[in-house]
Amino acid sequence: MSERALRGTRLVVTSYETDRGIDLAPRQAVEYACQNGHRFEMPFSVEAEIPSEWECKVCGAQALLVDGEGPEEKKGKPARTHWDMLMERRTREELEEVLAERLAVLRSGTMNIAIHPRDDSSGNNKRKSA
Numbered sequence: 001m002s003e004r005a006l007r008g009t010r011l012v013v014t015s016y017e018t019d020r021g022i023d024l025a026p027r028q029a030v031e032y033a034c035q036n037g038h039r040f041e042m043p044f045s046v047e048a049e050i051p052s053e054w055e056c057k058v059c060g061a062q063a064l065l066v067d068g069e070g071p072e073e074k075k076g077k078p079a080r081t082h083w084d085m086l087m088e089r090r091t092r093e094e095l096e097e098v099l100a101e102r103l104a105v106l107r108s109g110t111m112n113i114a115i116h117p118r119d120d121s122s123g124n125n126k127r128k129s130a
Contacts, residue, residue: 029044032064035062046111050068
């Protein structure tokens with residue numbers, strides 16, 4: 001019986017639910033404006049925290065709250081350079097010592113700098129562990 005009752009109705013298009021007898025939460029309309037001149041309103045609950053930015057409904061650009069505070073600037077960390085990371089691991093005195101050792105090896109001529117130990121074609125890795 002129920003199959004016959006629904007046959008021929010447009011269930012996808014038509015909703016049989018009504019808002020009668022339902023108390024909706026109190027709302028407020030908040031206005032946003034994007035840089036392309038589009039203005040639109042978004043409904044929010046009265047209790048909700050209102051975001052200062054929202055995506056524009058028309059063009060998708062970032063829209064800002066009308067008559068509101070701008071977005072907070074995020075404090076970014078400065079980029080760490082190789083030198084900064086090196087100085088976290090070693091002191092200046094240790095670096096001076098390593099430099100002196102490496103210069104002594106180069107000046108002695110015992111190390112062939114033309115062939116890097118990892119580039120050895122015979123497969124023999126002559127590199128010593130430190």
